[in-house]
Amino acid sequence: MDRSLHFHRFAVWCTLMAEHSILESEMKDARSAGLCLRVLGSFEVVLDGKTIPEEAWPRRKTRALLKVLLTAPGDVFTVDQLIDAILPDADVSRARSNIQARVSELRHTLEPNLKKGSDSQYIRHIGEGYAFNTDSDSWVDVLPFKSGILAAHRLADESHWADAVDAFDEALALYRGEFLAEDRYEEWAAATRSDLRSRYLDAQSRLAECYAKLERMRQAISCCEKVLGIEPHRESTIRQLMEYQAAMGGRTKALITFETGAEQLKERLDVEPSSDLRELRDKIARQPTDRSPTSFDARRVAVIPFVSVGTDPANQFLADGMTEELIYTLSNVAGLEVIAQTTALKYKDNKKSAAEIGNELQVGSVLEGSVQQVGKSARIVVQLIEVAREAHLWAERYDRNVNDVLQVQADIARSTAEALKVRLLSKEERVITREEGLDSRARIAYMKGRLFLGRRTRQAYEKAIQYFEEAISIKPNHARALTGLADAYCLMVGFISADEGYGKAEEYVRRALAVNASCAEAHATMGCIAWNHYGDMQEAEREFTRAIDLNPNYAQAHEWYAGLLMHTGRLAKACERSEIALSLDPLSGPLVLVYAESLHQAGRLDEAVEQYQKALEINAELEGAWWGLWYSLAAAWDWDRAEAVTRQTVAQHPENPFAYVNLATCVKCRGRLEEGLVEISKALALAGNPPRTSILFHVGLIHHFARQYDKAIKFFRQVLERDPSWNSAHNMIAKCCIEQECYEEALEELDASERVFGGADPFWNAHVHMDRGIIYARSGETEKAESELAVLMSSSGRQNRRIAISGILNALGRVDEAMDWLEAAATAREPHIAALLNIPTFDQLRSHPRFQALLKRIGLAD
Numbered sequence: 001m002d003r004s005l006h007f008h009r010f011a012v013w014c015t016l017m018a019e020h021s022i023l024e025s026e027m028k029d030a031r032s033a034g035l036c037l038r039v040l041g042s043f044e045v046v047l048d049g050k051t052i053p054e055e056a057w058p059r060r061k062t063r064a065l066l067k068v069l070l071t072a073p074g075d076v077f078t079v080d081q082l083i084d085a086i087l088p089d090a091d092v093s094r095a096r097s098n099i100q101a102r103v104s105e106l107r108h109t110l111e112p113n114l115k116k117g118s119d120s121q122y123i124r125h126i127g128e129g130y131a132f133n134t135d136s137d138s139w140v141d142v143l144p145f146k147s148g149i150l151a152a153h154r155l156a157d158e159s160h161w162a163d164a165v166d167a168f169d170e171a172l173a174l175y176r177g178e179f180l181a182e183d184r185y186e187e188w189a190a191a192t193r194s195d196l197r198s199r200y201l202d203a204q205s206r207l208a209e210c211y212a213k214l215e216r217m218r219q220a221i222s223c224c225e226k227v228l229g230i231e232p233h234r235e236s237t238i239r240q241l242m243e244y245q246a247a248m249g250g251r252t253k254a255l256i257t258f259e260t261g262a263e264q265l266k267e268r269l270d271v272e273p274s275s276d277l278r279e280l281r282d283k284i285a286r287q288p289t290d291r292s293p294t295s296f297d298a299r300r301v302a303v304i305p306f307v308s309v310g311t312d313p314a315n316q317f318l319a320d321g322m323t324e325e326l327i328y329t330l331s332n333v334a335g336l337e338v339i340a341q342t343t344a345l346k347y348k349d350n351k352k353s354a355a356e357i358g359n360e361l362q363v364g365s366v367l368e369g370s371v372q373q374v375g376k377s378a379r380i381v382v383q384l385i386e387v388a389r390e391a392h393l394w395a396e397r398y399d400r401n402v403n404d405v406l407q408v409q410a411d412i413a414r415s416t417a418e419a420l421k422v423r424l425l426s427k428e429e430r431v432i433t434r435e436e437g438l439d440s441r442a443r444i445a446y447m448k449g450r451l452f453l454g455r456r457t458r459q460a461y462e463k464a465i466q467y468f469e470e471a472i473s474i475k476p477n478h479a480r481a482l483t484g485l486a487d488a489y490c491l492m493v494g495f496i497s498a499d500e501g502y503g504k505a506e507e508y509v510r511r512a513l514a515v516n517a518s519c520a521e522a523h524a525t526m527g528c529i530a531w532n533h534y535g536d537m538q539e540a541e542r543e544f545t546r547a548i549d550l551n552p553n554y555a556q557a558h559e560w561y562a563g564l565l566m567h568t569g570r571l572a573k574a575c576e577r578s579e580i581a582l583s584l585d586p587l588s589g590p591l592v593l594v595y596a597e598s599l600h601q602a603g604r605l606d607e608a609v610e611q612y613q614k615a616l617e618i619n620a621e622l623e624g625a626w627w628g629l630w631y632s633l634a635a636a637w638d639w640d641r642a643e644a645v646t647r648q649t650v651a652q653h654p655e656n657p658f659a660y661v662n663l664a665t666c667v668k669c670r671g672r673l674e675e676g677l678v679e680i681s682k683a684l685a686l687a688g689n690p691p692r693t694s695i696l697f698h699v700g701l702i703h704h705f706a707r708q709y710d711k712a713i714k715f716f717r718q719v720l721e722r723d724p725s726w727n728s729a730h731n732m733i734a735k736c737c738i739e740q741e742c743y744e745e746a747l748e749e750l751d752a753s754e755r756v757f758g759g760a761d762p763f764w765n766a767h768v769h770m771d772r773g774i775i776y777a778r779s780g781e782t783e784k785a786e787s788e789l790a791v792l793m794s795s796s797g798r799q800n801r802r803i804a805i806s807g808i809l810n811a812l813g814r815v816d817e818a819m820d821w822l823e824a825a826a827t828a829r830e831p832h833i834a835a836l837l838n839i840p841t842f843d844q845l846r847s848h849p850r851f852q853a854l855l856k857r858i859g860l861a862d
Contacts, residue, residue: 033139035110035122039070040141040196041176041542043183047110061086061098062105067180069123069132071192073140078129085188103130142196145174149203156206161213166426168207169549175200176542201227205237212244214423216335218552220244226545232264239277246284248297254284298364298386298393299420302339302357303327305348306380309372318378318405319371321447326367326409331553332431332520333413335422339363340555340585342454358387361586365393367416371405378405382412384419394419403440427518427550434516442475449484456590456621458495464488482512483521490528494693498723502533520551528560531567533725535756540564555585559594566598569799574598589619593628600632601799603829608632623658630666634834637859642666657686661698670860671837673706693722700732705838709736727756728764734771739840743775766792766804773808774841785812800825800832807841819850826858836860 036046045052045066057063064086069077083095090098107120114120121136134143148171155164178184179193208223224241227234238261245254258281262273273281303326306319324341331338339361347357354366369382383395394415398408410432417424424432449467452460465488471481486509493501506529512522527543530536544561547554558581565574578595585591596611612629615622626649633642646663653659660683668676680702687695700715713736719729730753737746750768773788789808792801802825810818822842826833836842837860845851855861 034137035139037066037070037138037140038176039067039180040145040174041178041181043067043180045110052109057109058105059102062102062109064183065099065102065106066110066132067183068188069130070140070142071179071189073132073143074134076126076129076131082130085186141174141176142179145171145196146199147171148174149199152203153206156210159213161210162423162425164210165207165214168203168210169427172200172203172207173546173549177538197230201231201234201237205234205240208237208240208244212240212247214335215421217244217248218337219334221248222548222552228261232261233268235261235265235274235277238273239280242277242280242284246287251284251287251289255281258284296358296362296364296387297337299335299422300337300339300363301330301365301367301416301420302347302361302363303330303344304350304357304366304368305345306368307370309370310374318373318402321406321444322369322371322380322409324447324450325406325443326412329409329413329432330367330416332551333417333422333424333428334552335425335428336417336420336553337584338553340553340588342555342591343585343587346587353390354385354387355390362583363387365420367412373402373405376402378402380405380408384416406440406443430518439475442471442478442481445471445474446478446481446484449481449488453484453488453491456491458492461488461492461495477515479512479516479519479522482508482515483519483525486512486522486525486529490525490532493532493723497721498533498725502529505529506533518550520547520554520557523547523550524554524557524560527557527564531560531564535725535727537564537568553584555581555588555591558584559591562594562598566601571598571602575602575604587618589615589622589625592618593622593624596625596628596632600628600635601831605632605636605829609636620652623656626658626662630662631831631834634666634669635829635831637857639670639859643670655686657683657691657695659683660686661695664702665698668702668705668838669834673702673838676702677706690722693719693726696722697726697729697732700729704732704736705835705840707739707840709740712736725756727753730756731764731767731771735767735840738771738774738778741778743779746771746775764800766795766800770804770807770841774811777808777811782812800830802828803830803832810842810845815845815848818845819848819854823850823854826854833858 034048036044038044038046043063054063065082068082068085079096079099082099083090086102087095087098103123103125107123108114110122111120120133122133122138124131124133132138132140134140148167152164152167152171155167175196179196180186180189183189184193204223204227208220208227211217211220211223221241221244224237224244227237228241231237238257242254242257245251245257258273258277261277265271265273303323305323308316308319323344327338327341327344330336331340343361350357352360354368357366358364364387366385366387367382368385369380372379378400380398380400381395382398384393385391386393396412396415398405398411400408413432414424445467449464449471452464452467454460465485468481468485468488471478472485475481486505486507489496489501489505489508505525509522509525509529512519513526516522523543524547527540527547530543531540541561541564544557544564547557548561551557558577562574562577562581565571565577575595575598578591578598581591582588582595592611592615596608596615599605599611600608609629609632612625612632615625616629619625626646630642630645630649633639633645643663643666646659646666650659650663660679664676664679664683667679680699683695684691684699696715697719700712700719703709703712703715713733716729716733716736719726730749734746734749734753737743737749750772753764754768769788769792773785773792776782776785776788785808789805789812792805792808795801802821806818806821806825809815809821822836822845826836832839836858837855842851852861
């Protein structure tokens, strides 16, 4: 290489890294700045560490003025420009003084102690206009976002792929959503929003390219999917995604990407795919079928439980601890695909060869080892095996003091990455280094807590909490232990109130993020809280995707995200996300269960039944699989088999109240209400005091269908006392009130139900519109009933939509149309058709010949 060119490139690299250092400094300033402003996503103003709530602003126009100035921080806006933006309809003679008054209010809101006549450090009067002062003690997220992306592009231009990835990642983390999302219809925000969105999409596409250069195709694919989620007709990204999918052996996925992209190009731009894209499609189509089932990526790794050498019980604990910690550390190397601990532990004391394990788990490499402790000394032997050749890629022996033994996993992680030709990114090295510095006693206590957390019982959760608290008492800033405590309290909801459980969980997870803002587990748990406690779907999705970005190997984040996708009606995406989770943890019963649920809701009932059975083979105690199995069979109208499954569950688990819930619900659906009441009373008797919230809800359901409305309402009220976010309890109270002709109360409950998830629950939200429509129809307010009907007619994404349309049509007296939609609901196998025999809403239709014929068709009448 020419010597001058070499020095030129080195100089450019130094300049770029200096820019990157400035970016890191700007990022850190967010914590120390007196005024912190976030405009990417929802608007947030933090003054001296405290958020200024919307109601604390003297006027909405004052807040709007600040937003306008932040469309171009540092630029001067003339008074006329500000008038056009926030006072377009104001009297011209008063508008200028109005702007001056708003500026004064804004200055004093941001600087409460500002003396009259003093200059503001934040809002400057320059010439004939005003500007936000970027040289003040302030931090505005859009500034490091733009400068960070610019620095990252320059690093990529110079082929510094790993450094570019780090820079892109830090900058893109600031993009919490579109610029001032709540002002999406304001003209003054449109140009800035479009510019920032373009920068974000271009950066994601370039980041995908950098990951591909580093042979990290999973992450490259993830970046492309983010771009296409916002702009599905971007042909350059469609091409990128196809190339990366094909490179990973996903020929079928690449061809599906082409077809989907072609549809989007036609729908949005009315154009056909370019000749280049069609040629790529044809090239991929000529490739061999998807990767051979016996050829797996060497970077897909399974850590087999370490063997304990000797009879000392301490050896076994040490071996288990090494296994868990090594899986965790390796999983933070996103360039590797690491099988999760739940699955890995299934191979404890297993005598299978590396080739057998590799084929079962579809991994290309297996890491195994042994641990021997003698007094205060420990010896660890580790070897990395290539599955295809059953050959050693790397092996090492470590002799350590027993108190330092867990720190060996960092060395092993680095050596494994090096052997598999994976270059560690800065963020991955930071995680490994952070783990090295942990106190061994805190680490051991944490491991014990995680062990109990995985057992999924109340007693185990309580024991886990004790161990996590012990870890924190030793190491107060142990982010993973803080997150473990948050997870434990999330899982305790149902045994304790939602306010207590989620309240404590949020407290601990915020502490964890304050310690380590890049803790993937903490972000995932925050998403769980945002979804289940606050009903904030957008925030939950942002947190789940952030967790996956930070650690693509964290199966729990994928599982929760799949659940959210189901909840919001994106069923195909939910199935795909579940498959990703299962690829990481194929022998996890809960993950198989989530996959089965996504298949069921997507209408793939035979596959759902198969997966529910697989979940029960892994863990016969999974109550969700008990429910899902019989319910999928019922949705397939295989009622005899469905009931047989519920009776078998009771026989196998006679002390578990949920077994009786399944049986009670099944026989209720088949019309045997008295028997259902008997079985649900058994469930309540076994449920303990206080019973789980889910048991109370199902007791209320059975009483509702038995037309015992006062009793049903009592149980639903108990549910809401325990968990105010249980929106379906509001729905069911409303249904009881409707049948009692208490329409005002019913409407209040429907409003409350809709508030919980902002109308984003596709499973129950159709019922909100149906029940409102029924109330209005029965009250003679036909126009309002028709309005609710119109909402359902235009909302194809909601489940139970057809049955809901039928309910309103029936209340309006349009019986034939009601039957048309009811029959369509059965054809679509909408979930609530399974209860058709007993739904009070359709009592008037029960004797109709078409209704009786429909019951026969779905196996609920002879």
